[in-house]
Each structure stands twice: as C-alpha cells, then as structure tokens.
Amino acid sequence: MNNADVRIEATDLRRSFKTRAAVDGLTLRVTAGEIYGLVGPDAAGKTTTLRMLAGVLDPSGGSVRLIGRDPFGKDGSFREALGYMPQEYSLYGDLTVAENLAFYREMFCLSRDAFRQRRERLLEITRLAEFKDRRAQALSGGMYKKLALACALLHEPKVLLLDEPTNGVDPVSRREFWDLLHDFLIEGMAIVFATPNMDEAARCHRVGLLFEGRLLEEGPPTTLLGAFQDTVFRVRGDRAKVTAALETQADVLAFTPAGAELRIVVRRGREEPVLSVLSGLGAQTTPATASFEELFLTRVRDRADARREEKSVS
Amino acid sequence: MSDEVSVRVKGLNKRFGAFVAVSDVSFEVKKGEIFGYLGANGAGKSTTIRMLCGLLSVTSGDVEVAGVDVVHRANAVRHAIGYMSQKFSLYLDLTVSENLEFFGGAYELFGRAFRKRRDAVMHSLALDKLSGELTGSLPAGLRQRLALACAILHEPHVVFLDEPTAGVDPGARRNFWRLIRRLADDGTTIFVTTHYMDEAEYCDRVGLMVAGRLAALDTPEALKRTLVPGRMYELLGADAAEVKKTAKDLALVGVEPFGATLHVRVAEGGPDAATLKRELSSRGVHVANVSDAEVTLEDVFLCVVGGAEKPNKVPEEAKAS
Secondary structure (H helix, E strand, O other): HHHHHEEEEEEEEEEEOOEEEEEEEEEEEEEEOOOEEEEEOOOOOOHHHHHHHHOOOOOEEEEEEEEEEEEOOHHHHHHHHHHEEEOOOOOHHOOOOOOHHHHHHOOOOOOOHHHHHHHHHHHHOOOHHHHHOOEEHHHHHHHHHHHHHHHHHHHOOOEEEOOOOOOOHHHEEEEEEHHHHHHHHOOOOOEEEEEOEEEEEOOEEEEEEEEOOOEEEEEHHHHHHHHHOEEEEEOOOHHHHHHHHHHHHOEEEEEEEEEOOOEEEEEOOOOHHHHHHHHHHOEEEEEOOOOOHHHHHHHHHHHHHHHHHHHHHH | OOOOOEEEEEEEEEOOEEEEEEEEEEEEEEOOOEEEEEOOOOOOOHHHHHHOOOOOOEEEEEEEEEEEOOOOOOHHHHHHHHEOOOOOOOOOEHHHHHHHHHHHHOOOOOHHHHHHHHHHHHHHOOOHHHHOHHHHHOOOHHHHHHHHHHHHHHOOEEEEEEEOOOOOOHHHHHHHHHOOOOOEEEOOOEEEHHHHHHOOOOOEEEEEEOEEEEEEEHHHHHHHHOOOOOOOEEOOOOHHHHHOHHHHHHHHEEEEEOOEEEEEEEEOOOOOHHHHHHHHOOOOOOEEEEEEEOOOHHHHHHOOOOOOOOOOOOOOOHHHH
C-alpha cells in the first residue's frame, strides 16, 4: 500500500461511554479509490467509529487522520474533502428535495454550472427528479436516504463516510447506488461503508468485521471466505420441519432461507450427525460454498460463545 | 392459514393532486397468512398500508379489514389492527415497560387486563429482562421487537408491518421473522413490506408494486417460475462487464452481481454449468467456478421492478384474485 494514497487513517481508536467501551482499539486505513466495508451486528461500534472519523465525536484515545489532517485540530480545511452521511435524519424536513440540494451547494460554495451538472446527474441516478418539489419530510424512508446520499456527494468529496446508507432502499435502487459509488471510486474517492447488509459488504474491496468495538477480521471478502473453515450445505425439504429440527442442533451455526431451500453452516467435523437428522426428515443436502452472510453469522456466534465461556469461568 | 378472508381490497385508488400513488389495486389476504408487499421506493406501499389502516382516505375503491368497511368506518377498525410504522413510533425516553403501558392506554387496556397482556407479550418476544431499560439505549434489533410488542399488545386480527427490519443486523432479523411466523401460526394475519428479498421468501404470498400498480401477486415459488424462467448459475471470480460482453453469443438473459459473485441466467434449454464455464473460458473470460444457483426473489424483483428483459405482465393468478 502506498502511503501517499492513504486518505483515511485511524490508529488505536478508542471511545468509552461511561464504563462501556464502544470502540476498543480500532486501527484501519483506507486508500484513494478504495471502498472499505465496516460490518457488524447492532451496537458493535460502527456508528461511533464513523462519527469519530468524521470529527464530530471526540475519541477517548488514539488518533484520526483524514487526507493527512487531524479532524480535531484547528485546521478546518479537511471539511471540504469530507462527505458524511449519518444514519439519522440529517436533512431539512421542511425544505424540498431541490432546496436541500441548493442548501448544500451554498455550504460548499459550488459554481452554478458545476451545481447544475451534478444535480441533474444525482437526481437522475437516484430517480428523485420527479419528486424534486416534495418536502424531505414527506419522502419515503428509502427516497430520503437517496436524497441524503445525493447531498453528501454533491461537492464530490475525497473521503466519503456512509452510515448504513441503504436501509430501506429497494434492491433496484441499491444497485444503482453501487454503480454510482463505483463511478466515484474510479475517480479516486475513498469510502467507508457501514452496513448490516452482507451482500453489500461482499462487494467492498476490503471488509472489517466489527464486534464489541474491535475488528475480528479484516481483508478482501474473497480472502476471508477462502479461509472459512466450516461446512455449508443447501437443504431441500419441508422448510418448517427442517427449521424446527435444526434449531435444537448446537452444531448448526447458521441457517438462511435461499429460495425454496435453506442454507446451513455446520461446524467442521460435526457434519455426520446433522446430515443424518436431515436425511431422517427426507431432506436432500448438497454441499455449497459459504456466502459472506454465513461467514458473518458464524464468526459473531463463535465470538459470543467464547465471551459467554469467559464470563462463566470468571 | 384458514379460508377466512382478513383483508379485502377492491379497485383501490389514491391520488395526491395529479400524482397517482395507488392505481386500481385489488387483492385478498387470508386469516393467518403472511402477505409480503414489495416494490421500489415510492411505488405506493406505505400509502396502501395507511389506507388499509384507516389513516388516509381513499380516492376510490373498497377496503375491508377484519370485517370492517374501512372506507366508511375508519375508526371502527382501530381495535382490530396493529400498525408498526416505518418511522419510529416509540418514546425513547420511556422505559420498555412504560412504552407498553402507553400503548396499552391508547387501546384502553388497563389494570389487570393490561398487566396480563404485557407479561404475555414481553415473554413471547423475550423482552422480560429489559422491562426497566430506557428504550433509547436499546440497539435497533431490540427496539424493533419492542415496537412489535406495542403493535400486538391488544391482540389485533391483522398486523401491518412497514419495513420492520430496516437497519437490523442479520441475526436479529432472523429472530424477528421467527416471531412473525409464530404470530401467523397462531392466527394473526401479517401484512408486511420489506426491501430484504431473503425475508420475502418467508411470506406465503408476495405482491409486487410497480408505480402504484400491483404488477404481480403469487407465492414466491410461482413468481419465480413465471417471471424468471430458465436456469440460474452462480459465477465465482468473474468480472461482470466481461461476462456481459458474451451475453449475446451465449444467450445469457441476465447478469447481476450478487455479493462477491455473479448471478447469470440462461434461457430454457441453455447450457449446463460445465458447458457455460468452457464457453466463457474459450472466449477469454476468466471464471474460477460455475455452479447451479436457485432463483431468488431478488431476481424476480430485478426482473419486474427493474424492468429488465421481461415485460411487466400480470400473471393469471393475480388477475383472478
């Protein structure tokens, strides 16, 4: 990795709320043209991390550099390089779609021509053009998200921090979202994408799996999947019966519906007993390759199990 | 699921000025059925739900929910339905049990009757240990569960869930759906919208809205069969743009990224996995592995809503109901 290209850098980042450590020694780097997926269950520390990266929440320890500058220092010049889309409502509800965009234009002092051009492109891609006179508070959840993204992208920042940007966004728009992000990535933007949505995580260049404020794993999705040890099967059978039977099996680490089938993750070396239960129900099984969601569910469960054991010992 | 009809909608229309939000929508939902209502943002899903709940007047059409004519007697339907809205409906500075008490009061549940229902709901949704917790301090997954608890406290016949799991992590989403299935098995009718297509697979039937119209309605299985015919393959380690270049040559009907893989569909009678891999390689397209894949509802959604190759045809079943 070329140091000159590092756009976002967090070193041993920490943040506690009272006695609880929300972020507990996090180190990550994102380079120009890279999209980094920050994934984890609820309360893992994703939002706290992004808020510290954006310079809106003071860390309890560690440091942050955005385009080489300290977002907590006196020099405010990093702000123009930053686009931040928080998870909560961030727009003016009583302004229309067009007015919200105009507000962001003023904030970033865009020229009239640049603004028009970018606005048209963003409205078209987000399919908000026909709603441009609607007030933000009257938009559906997904449309609101799209407008917030458009506002964060309007000044074409070098660094983009997205906190669960596609919650409530439909599958077609979600794909368009990604196409849009790819255009900006090619132009050299660095993006951190926090999401609970695993198929999106799998499309990032690198992924960090965050749990209880720490990174459990980090790397390109295909590398992480390649190192996955447990066994995945596709199961075809009576879904209700199969589900009921699998819920009591401790060696079934995860199960997911996939069309009419189920996909299950079985602890390595414990395949035989599970398969015999399934064949007893008349279900057919075929081996499959792990998906990113299965990796996530299994890792989080492993970690939670380990945590429980630590607690019961102490 | 019984044969009793719980929700009956006929020729429903809603206009806001010149904007047609819902256009000639008709369907029925049976008691104890999980009915999934899908569509793009702005397709008219929430508008439909709000009319079904009597919160928004209809422009024209008939709506009957739990035997009540909602168009003329909107207030009478309140006790028969539970509604979990997309926007957050809980008081964050109240505790879990205080929120339940508030909603209990709204439905005129007091004293012993309230306590009995509160305890039953908290137990069945595994909220017992959280009763004194401040709602604002709960993670999203638990808040959703509490919102569901508030929506079912008064034992409604029909529960409307508008994107109940947006922003909830995969583990918590799964638990949530287990609760929904249990509710349905006990006879509660569930009307749910979601943008997670893996969740839509849990529904007994699924309706797809496109620009205010009900474009398709059927079981997940039948939708896949009628709307996404052909065979689906999963490609590992292939570049979407490269594969798309061969689409015409190899009669590929669709190429879509799915997580780190690609989903490629070939027309009926197309090549098998091994042949497809060979054909791609011979055209210089790198691919690590090709395997058979299931058609998912996401494929259906992309086809119907994304306006892909297939025209937005209404299947016969949808017209009949």
